[in-house]
Amino acid sequence: MDKGNKHKSALSVQAGVEPPSQVNAEAIRNLKSRKSSFLSTPQYLEGIFEGNRTILSKAITLIESSRSDHQAQAQEIISECLKTPKGDLLPPLQGRAGEGLSGIRIGITGVPGVGKSTFIEALGKHVTGLGHKLAVLAVDPSSTISKGSILGDKTRMESLAIDPNAFIRPSASSGSLGGVARKTRETIYLCEAAGFDVVFVETVGVGQSETVVKSMVDFFLLLMLAGAGDELQGIKRGIIEMADALIINKADGDNLKKAKIAAMDYTKAVHLFPPSHTGWIPVVDLCSAKTHEGVPKIWEIILAFQTTMLQHGHFQRNRMSQNRQVFHQAIEEKLADQFYTHPGIRKQLLELEKQVTSGSLNPYQAVNSLFADR
Secondary structure, rough: OOOOOOOOOOOOOOOOOOHHHHHHHHHHHHHHHHHOOOOOOOHHHHHHHHHHHHHHHHHHHHHOOOOOOHHHHHHHHHHHHHOOOOHOOOOOOOOOOOOOOOEEEEEEEEOEEEEEOHHHHHHHHHHHHHHOEEEEEEEEOEEEOOEEOOOOOOHHHHHOOOOOEEEEEEEEOOHHHHHHOOOOOOOOOOOOHHOOOOEHHHHHHHOOOOHHHOOOOEEEEEEEEEOOOOOOOOHHHHHHHOOOEEEOOOOHHHHHHHHHHHHHHHHHOOOOOOOOOOOOOOOEOOOOOOOOOOOHHHHOOOOOOOOHHHHHHHHHHHHHHHHHHHHHHHHHHHHHHHHHHHHHHHHHHHHHHHHHHOOOOHHHHHHHHHOOOO
């Protein structure tokens, strides 16, 4: 080849693009940010008491965590929140000033398709319009396979989600009974400490979860539909007996006539049940969450209920009874946690599970052998 030829060979190596770094700098920054997002207990408490929604959300995430260090810190936060006198934080509800108690917890349930999210948004906007601060704890079902959850309540309640006086917290049910998250009660405590005087607890649907909801709220509201078959046969009597109000939703348009007939049927059925120990007779009424017709009246029903319960001392006794249930539930959870995390038990469990699975040992024998030497 002519040395004077300035043309480069096709085989020569050209300067290329610098290969990307094997380290993802953005991922490292995000990881550092996540580590720094955990606050000290005093920082959490200060943010909660100031009504800081971001810190409140982080604190709720902390109590929902299964990590032992998170759980220990969460219990510190909950204990401090329960020490704070609620009367200093929450304004009295309209219609019952001077009663000495503030705030109300309302459970809302109903069959799928009854319009719970639309109803909660309509009632919630009415409540915040009166000057109250509302927390909505919407519990979504968790998959027993993937443990995942849709958590779509914020997208279904668009107007309420941007309301400055409302806080919506969707939580997965984590497979707990009937879809009520195990930590919902603790979340209620944090929301009340943050100044939310009205708390809605939405359940995933009609079933065994209603007993759990009833044990953590003051007022239990059952949403129902008309024209969906035999109404009185389509729902368990026990659920109706637990309800403080039965509301026929979607009472509008062509469905209004059916809704009125259903309301009459339920009113007759309610009076056939044994009276409650409080003397309160469940109220049956109509509403249309879509048009907001009848929604203000439902809030008046809730206020009337609370006023009656306070006057006769039932409100306070119900709260005390709930505290007793929390006490026993906490004992059961603590015992179960210590049992399953015990080193000796964990080793023995694996062997017994194999025997039970293979059929060489029945489940009852396996349980008896676990406790035989203890």
